[in-house]
Structures are given as C-alpha cells and as structure tokens.
Amino acid sequence: MYPLPDGLFAARNQWYIAAWSEEVTRExxxxxxxxxxxxxxxxxNGKPVALEGRCPHRSFPLGRSRIVGDDIQCGYHGITFRPDGSCAAIPSQSAVPAACRVRSYPIVEQWRWLWIWMGDPALADESLIPSVDELGLGDGDHLIVSGGYNLVGGRYMLLHDNLFDLTHVGYLHMPSFGSGGGAQDTVPEVKTGPNWVSSVYTQRNVDIPDFFSRxxxxxxxxxxVQGLKLFLPCLHVGGTQISLPQKADxxxxxxxxxxxxxxAVTPAxxxxxxxxxxxGQxxxxxxxxxxxxxxxxxxRVIPEDIMxxxxxxxxxxxxxxxxxxxxxxxxVCVTGRRMFEKMIHDEMTFDPVERALTALG
Known part of the structure; x- marks a missing residue:
C-alpha cells in the first residue's frame, strides 16, 4: 500500500507501542x-492486559465494556473473558463453546510505554524491544516529558516519511520554528544497522533558529546537528544539538x-x-x-506534521x-522504505495466514 508496494501493509511479528502507561487503567x-x-x-494488581477488542458474540467492542475483577465483561450481553482470552461466563448458559474466546496479545511495560505484539505469541521475544539505554533514557542528560498522543487520519508510512526527511522542517514548520528552522539545503548522512536506520543533518556557522534562540x-x-534514528518498526529517537561554531582547527x-x-508511529x-x-532538553x-x-x-509543531x-x-x-x-x-526515506518492505516480505515468507490476509487487504 503506497508508499510501499501494492499488497504490503505492516509486519505483525514486531513490537509496537500501544499506549502510554498512564493511559491504561482499570477502565x-x-x-x-x-x-x-x-x-x-x-x-x-496493575498488570496490563491486551485482548482482541471484538466480542465473538455480536462484535460489541470490549474496549467499551466493563471490568469485573481481573476479567472484562461485554457491555452488550455480559459475556465475560479472562486476561488470557478464554471465556469465563455466558449469562444465559453454563456450557462455553470452544469458539467463544478472544485473542490475548503479549504486552510489556517498559519506561512509560506499553509495547504490544500483534503476531504469533510464540515469537514475542522481549529482548527485541529497544532497551532504555539504547534509547538514551537512562543517561540522565535530558529531562523528558511524555504523554503526547494523536490519532492521525493518514497511513502510517506517511508519518515515517515525514520523520525520515527533515528537510521539511524549514518549510512546513516555518510558522512554529521560524527562520532557520530546518536542514533544507542539507543532504543527510544515512546509516543502517540490523533493525535501525538513522539520518544526520549537519549545518555549520548558520544563524540560530528563532525557536532555539528563544x-x-x-x-x-x-x-x-539534527537527525533521527528509527528503531524498526515504530520508534524514532533523535533531536537537535546547538553549539558555538567549531574553531579553525x-x-x-x-x-x-x-x-x-x-x-512513535504505530499503524491503527x-x-x-x-x-x-x-x-526533553x-x-x-x-x-x-x-x-x-x-x-x-x-x-504548535506536531499539528503541522499531522496536517x-x-x-x-x-x-x-x-x-x-x-x-x-x-x-x-x-x-534515508528510500532506505527506510526498503527496510520495511524486507521486514514484511520476510514475515510473509513463512506465515501463510499473513499472506492470505495481505491478499484480501
């Protein structure tokens, strides 16, 4: 699905950020x-639970239902499901059909995020989640404020493209960043690793952007020096460093x-x-x-990207x-897209169910 080739949507056997920790409560x-x-x-006891959100009876949304103890009870006819997805009770009968269950997704709480695995639970290796140190959250150098969330009315690869190509900053973000806001005349340095791609834009002896001047x-x-590093499939980490101009030597x-x-960019x-x-700063x-x-x-800034x-x-x-x-x-955009394509193709190679879903999509 453009900007990926026809038939490709997203890999399922990956960890995606599902929510901020504080978003998920007893409600x-x-x-x-x-x-x-x-x-x-x-x-x-505070453990996060992620269940398929569609009741198998009449497709009522379980996310709009109620919690009873540790279980979730459908708000339509009271059918109740345990955290593992099995059916605990059907009010109108004692027998529970085997088909009356929902999927339970592996979910991990790390830092202030909840990470979810939407694919084969047998493959959900928590060590694949980037560590706090890898993400620069353990260095204490920056005081981070979290909690930003938007549901964007666009396919997820458009947001990845936006974050891959920072030459847009001086133009799209002119109202918020002001003059000198971007690396509009700079071709990025691109680096890649097994599960990441990064871009670095370097500008020497330029006027400080209005945003940073304030x-x-x-x-x-x-x-x-600015740039971002994408930890596939969803998390871009980076920023901007402002220094006095380098010396003659x-x-x-x-x-x-x-x-x-x-x-963090997670397909909805x-x-x-x-x-x-x-x-943070x-x-x-x-x-x-x-x-x-x-x-x-x-x-000011994020709404411009969403727009x-x-x-x-x-x-x-x-x-x-x-x-x-x-x-x-x-x-970096082309490099990143190719990495997404490979990730999806590699999964489809051994997953006949995903191949069928892609064909239908």
Missing part, C-alpha cells in the same frame, strides 16, 4: 492497532543545548495511525522548562496516486 479503553481493535486495561536566550551563529564549539525527541488501520510523542534542570518545550511542540500527513492521505485517496518523484534528500 477499559479501545485502540486500533494493525487494523484490529484491541481492548486495554489493568488487573487488580529557549537558549542566544543570538548569533551556531553549528547545528576543527575543535567543536561549546554545546549550548540539546533537544531530544521521541516519535490502513488509513490511520497512532502517533505518540515525548520531548539538556540545558535546564527545571522540569517546567521541559514542560514548556513539550507543550510548544505538542500544540501534512492528512493532506497527503486525502490527496492520495482522491487522485489514486501510486508514483512520485524522488530527490537527493530522500536517501
């Missing part, structure tokens, strides 16, 4: 993930401040996406500064777009 909630409804809640209380020339200038951002349906966001130990920074990006993705989705659907012109700055 059940519904979230669509990989074109499936998922009911999320916590047991009495937060750092500095004006003048700076060196700016190549010695780096003094670091003025560093912004770190976390963007084939034409919508769960988008999670967190951000290194130049102040005052959490209020990080909160101000987070709020500004949440209320671009939703406008593009609308254009694709109305014009039936299936092709595009690529430019030099798309190097």
């Amino acid at each position: 059940p909630m519904e979230r669509w993930i990989l074109d499936e409804p998922v009911a999320l809640y916590r047991t009495e 937060f750092l209380n500095f004006s003048g020339k700076v060196d700016r 190549g010695t780096p200038g003094e670091l003025l401040g560093s912004l770190r951002v976390y963007h 349906t084939r034409h919508s996406t769960n988008y999670f966001f967190a951000a 290194s130049w102040s130990s005052d959490r209020g500064v990080s909160q101000q920074l987070f709020d500004y990006q949440k209320n 671009a993705s939703e406008y593009t989705e609308e254009m694709i659907q109305k014009s039936r777009l299936t092709s595009e012109v690529l430019v030099r700055a798309d190097a």
Whole structure:
C-alpha cells in the first residue's frame, strides 16, 4: 500500500507501542492497532492486559465494556473473558463453546510505554524491544516529558516519511520554528544497522533558529546537528544539538543545548495511525522548562506534521496516486522504505495466514 508496494501493509511479528502507561487503567479503553481493535486495561494488581477488542458474540467492542475483577465483561450481553482470552461466563448458559474466546496479545511495560505484539505469541521475544539505554533514557542528560498522543487520519508510512526527511522542517514548520528552522539545503548522512536506520543533518556557522534562540536566550551563529534514528518498526529517537561554531582547527564549539525527541508511529488501520510523542532538553534542570518545550511542540509543531500527513492521505485517496518523484534528500526515506518492505516480505515468507490476509487487504 503506497508508499510501499501494492499488497504490503505492516509486519505483525514486531513490537509496537500501544499506549502510554498512564493511559491504561482499570477502565477499559479501545485502540486500533494493525487494523484490529484491541481492548486495554489493568488487573487488580496493575498488570496490563491486551485482548482482541471484538466480542465473538455480536462484535460489541470490549474496549467499551466493563471490568469485573481481573476479567472484562461485554457491555452488550455480559459475556465475560479472562486476561488470557478464554471465556469465563455466558449469562444465559453454563456450557462455553470452544469458539467463544478472544485473542490475548503479549504486552510489556517498559519506561512509560506499553509495547504490544500483534503476531504469533510464540515469537514475542522481549529482548527485541529497544532497551532504555539504547534509547538514551537512562543517561540522565535530558529531562523528558511524555504523554503526547494523536490519532492521525493518514497511513502510517506517511508519518515515517515525514520523520525520515527533515528537510521539511524549514518549510512546513516555518510558522512554529521560524527562520532557520530546518536542514533544507542539507543532504543527510544515512546509516543502517540490523533493525535501525538513522539520518544526520549537519549545518555549520548558520544563524540560530528563532525557536532555539528563544529557549537558549542566544543570538548569533551556531553549528547545528539534527537527525533521527528509527528503531524498526515504530520508534524514532533523535533531536537537535546547538553549539558555538567549531574553531579553525576543527575543535567543536561549546554545546549550548540539546533537544531530544521521541516519535512513535504505530499503524491503527490502513488509513490511520497512532502517533505518540515525548520531548526533553539538556540545558535546564527545571522540569517546567521541559514542560514548556513539550507543550510548544505538542500544540504548535506536531499539528503541522499531522496536517501534512492528512493532506497527503486525502490527496492520495482522491487522485489514486501510486508514483512520485524522488530527490537527493530522500536517501534515508528510500532506505527506510526498503527496510520495511524486507521486514514484511520476510514475515510473509513463512506465515501463510499473513499472506492470505495481505491478499484480501
């Protein structure tokens, strides 16, 4: 499904971010993930549960039902399911048909995220989740504020494309970042690993962007290095470093401040996406500064990215777009797309069910 080749949607045997930890409580909630409804809640001892969110009786949403002890009870006819997906009770009868059950998805709580595995539970290896140290969350250098969430009306690869190509920052984000906001004249350095792809944009001796000038209380020339690293399939980690210009001998200038951002992109349906966001900074130990920074990006910057993705989705659907012109700055975008394609193809090679679902999709 464009911008991936026809017939490709998303890999299922991967860990995706399903929710912020604080979102999931004793009150059940519904979230669509990989074109499936998922009911999320916590047991009495606080353990997170993720169940197929469709009652097998009349398809009432379990995420809009109620919790009874550690079980979830359908809000339509009272059929109750345990955390493992088995049926605990049917009010009108004592016998429980074998077909009366729902899927239970592996779910792991790490840092402030809940990670879900939508594929074969036998393959759900928790060691595949990026560690706190890998994500830079254990270094203590940045004070991170989390909790940003939006349901975006566009296919998930459009948001990945947006995060792969940061040359858009100086244009799309001109209203929020102001002048000098992006790496619009810079071709990124691209690196890859077994499960990741990264981009780095370096600008030397440029005017400090208005956005950083306000937060750092500095004006003048700076060196700016920005970029993102995608841990497949869903989490982009990176940010921007602002330093005084390097010296004539190549010695780096003094670091003025560093912004770190976390963007998680989890497919909801084939034409919508769960988008999670967190951000922090290194130049102040005052959490209020990080909160101000987070709020500004949440209320001003992120809506611009969402706007671009939703406008593009609308254009694709109305014009039936299936092709595009690529430019030099798309190097990381093309690399990332190919990695997604390989990930999906590798899964389909040994999963006949996924092949059938893809053919129907």
